[in-house]
Amino acid sequence: MPVALQIVSPAKELLARDVDMVVIPGSEGDLAAMEGHAPLITLLRGGVVELHEGGSVTDRFFVSAGFAEITPERCTVLADEATPLAELSRAEGETRLAAAQKAYDDADKSDITTLLPLQDAVLSAQAWVETAQA
Incomplete structure (x- = not known):
């Protein structure tokens, strides 16, 4: 089962879709959010959010900071700023x-x-x- 991912910045919603896994740059290290993950709220450090589907990375975004909320069904990334890697x-x-x-x-x-x-x-x-x- 996929996890519902939403990436939001103050400027706009960048993405809202289901993914198999999302890896986020937590303040204490990278975290992988998948279906069934324990509830968690974490600060984000500057780094790359990777979206995984079908065993491979499909999209990558740079986030400058913010926080993420993970539940067993979803992951919401509230980034101060989020940019697709191709645009860096x-x-x-x-x-x-x-x-x-x-x-x-x-x-x-x-x-x-x-x-x-x-x-x-x-x-x-x-x-x-x-x-x-x-």
């Missing part, structure tokens, strides 16, 4: 990385509430660049 630009990733790194470098290192989101932005931009190179 290495140059844009490098621009994002430079801006994120500058914001981090300029931040008050004693203000942890500001620092943590800036670190996440740097890691997400690094993942964008690495993914666009692949």
